Amino acid sequence: MTDNLQDLLVAAAARWPDAVAVKTPEEKVTYGELDRRADLFAGALSAAGVRRGDRVVLWRPKSADVIAVMQAALRIGAAYVPVDPLAPPDRVRRIVDDAGARVLCAPRAVAAGEPAFHGVACVDLDSRSVGAPTPPAPVRSASGDLAYLLYTSGSRGVPKGVCISHGNALAFIRWFAGELRADRQDVFANHAPFSFDLSVLDIYVAMAAGATVAIVPPDAAYTPKRLVDFLHQENITVWYSVPSVLMLMQGDGELASGPAPKALRAVLFAGEPFPIAYVRELAGWTTARLLNLYGPTETNVCTYRQVRAADLEREVPVPIGEACCGNRVWARRPDGTVARPGEEGELVVDGPTVFQGYWGRAKQEGPYATGDRVRVCDDGSFDYLGRGDDVVKIRGNRIDLGDVATALHSHPGVADVAVVAVGDGLERRLVAFVVRRPETAFGQISLRRHLAGRVPPYLIPQDLRFVPELPRTARGKIATGTLRARAAEKEGTHGYAP
Amino acid sequence: MDTPREPDQVATRLLSFIRTSFLAGDPEGELGVDTPLLEFGILNSLNTAEMIAFIHEEFGVSLAFDEVTATTFKTVASLSSLVSARTTVDSTRR
Numbered sequence: 001m002t003d004n005l006q007d008l009l010v011a012a013a014a015r016w017p018d019a020v021a022v023k024t025p026e027e028k029v030t031y032g033e034l035d036r037r038a039d040l041f042a043g044a045l046s047a048a049g050v051r052r053g054d055r056v057v058l059w060r061p062k063s064a065d066v067i068a069v070m071q072a073a074l075r076i077g078a079a080y081v082p083v084d085p086l087a088p089p090d091r092v093r094r095i096v097d098d099a100g101a102r103v104l105c106a107p108r109a110v111a112a113g114e115p116a117f118h119g120v121a122c123v124d125l126d127s128r129s130v131g132a133p134t135p136p137a138p139v140r141s142a143s144g145d146l147a148y149l150l151y152t153s154g155s156r157g158v159p160k161g162v163c164i165s166h167g168n169a170l171a172f173i174r175w176f177a178g179e180l181r182a183d184r185q186d187v188f189a190n191h192a193p194f195s196f197d198l199s200v201l202d203i204y205v206a207m208a209a210g211a212t213v214a215i216v217p218p219d220a221a222y223t224p225k226r227l228v229d230f231l232h233q234e235n236i237t238v239w240y241s242v243p244s245v246l247m248l249m250q251g252d253g254e255l256a257s258g259p260a261p262k263a264l265r266a267v268l269f270a271g272e273p274f275p276i277a278y279v280r281e282l283a284g285w286t287t288a289r290l291l292n293l294y295g296p297t298e299t300n301v302c303t304y305r306q307v308r309a310a311d312l313e314r315e316v317p318v319p320i321g322e323a324c325c326g327n328r329v330w331a332r333r334p335d336g337t338v339a340r341p342g343e344e345g346e347l348v349v350d351g352p353t354v355f356q357g358y359w360g361r362a363k364q365e366g367p368y369a370t371g372d373r374v375r376v377c378d379d380g381s382f383d384y385l386g387r388g389d390d391v392v393k394i395r396g397n398r399i400d401l402g403d404v405a406t407a408l409h410s411h412p413g414v415a416d417v418a419v420v421a422v423g424d425g426l427e428r429r430l431v432a433f434v435v436r437r438p439e440t441a442f443g444q445i446s447l448r449r450h451l452a453g454r455v456p457p458y459l460i461p462q463d464l465r466f467v468p469e470l471p472r473t474a475r476g477k478i479a480t481g482t483l484r485a486r487a488a489e490k491e492g493t494h495g496y497a498p
Numbered sequence: 499m500d501t502p503r504e505p506d507q508v509a510t511r512l513l514s515f516i517r518t519s520f521l522a523g524d525p526e527g528e529l530g531v532d533t534p535l536l537e538f539g540i541l542n543s544l545n546t547a548e549m550i551a552f553i554h555e556e557f558g559v560s561l562a563f564d565e566v567t568a569t570t571f572k573t574v575a576s577l578s579s580l581v582s583a584r585t586t587v588d589s590t591r592r
Contacts, residue, residue, distance in 0.1 A: 026563065061563045086546060086568050088537040110569045193543075218566045219554070222547035395543065426544055443526025448538035460539025465522070
């Protein structure tokens, strides 16, 4: 039994060298070839000075090469840090600095001209151009060693790296590979960016089983019809995405108007509540298993639920279910006691998928409190209720509305501000209502420029509206409900498809 | 499918699309070819996909994996030079 992530590829390459590991529009890469590239890149990283215990930041579009670089970093005992390829250079630089990364792996043409990367060691790892340095002797990582860092929305622009060990990741991968009985015939669709933890399932459960991961092309990622075509043409057996992407496929993509692909055997969703009407439609369309997975990045996946008939008769989303991956989960009431069926509390997780702590901060000891409110169902499973604070989730990013308001208030021309989150799924967005001081005439680009100096892009409201005043209740509080209704009217400031 | 386009012509179309689609018309007239699109939160993963679709419909240019990066989508200027180069290449090929 392996106790690290790199052995998954070594084992797959030995057992199934000719099986297709990764499929993109450009190429099909076998396990044997992926293994060869991982060695190639391990040699190149080593030559660039990367040693055991170092971090390597990956900032480039998805490809088989990027997966090979992840494995290369692990082979020399380093950890990788995947960053959204669309993250602005300044934010990437902040992550490089926070992680104390030894090198940044980015396309040379992209990195070379960026002042933000001054003083950062950059390597361009591309299997078409890298020579053949001698691969270093492989390092045997232990279960508790750091495998990768996933950066989440730290407040006020400070990035927070979630430390995931080999053991954390393997506990999840093994549980799901077993639950699914994943095998070589499977084709996993990869929709999520590598910087999101959903991609861990796609890449590594496939690797553990000798299956294929088919990467969704970026121009298809939010194009409903193309996503539906992808599902059919690639003979996907396991689909995993946030519900909003499935909603897009079911809506404009008219997924359910045609027959379900015969190959499809599991549809998984996670990251936000999936409106039950859509789940009902899926259940009527396909015989594939429908699985709701739950867990903040800090716990990977800690509970799950296979959708059953009784779930479809309710008017609320499918429960987040019961503990998995060897974890123990419970709902903690405000007085610290454990909630019983019918009662509510904050979901707490303890077990093998709980992270090691945030990079550079205190180690996570003991159970992790998620900040998510749940109700205990009669069968002991959990219903997700929402957050206990002002935190909202927009396309996977956790956002504290208070942080957004604080950043807006720091602009000298801003007199008053209210920030709300509205819409479901992909249409969910931040709307800020801003009152300008008299005799100021700045527009939203000026305001955005100000915000960009303080917070990451996903904390900048997609929809900024200037208003003469904010509606208030009789007692003088900002009428958030009124604003939410107004925000939902979509005054044409954003371009989302209907 | 299309004739070659000068970067300036492409930029004009892109600016107009971004103003009406994402900036409520930009009444203050602040958006320029050098305004950082990703850094200022004007483009995100979702409306970047809309931009890609618009570029395809408007100019007949399909962007590949490697071309959807923070560098190409940095500003209207960077995006226009890529699209302009691609219209030239694509029409020469024909």
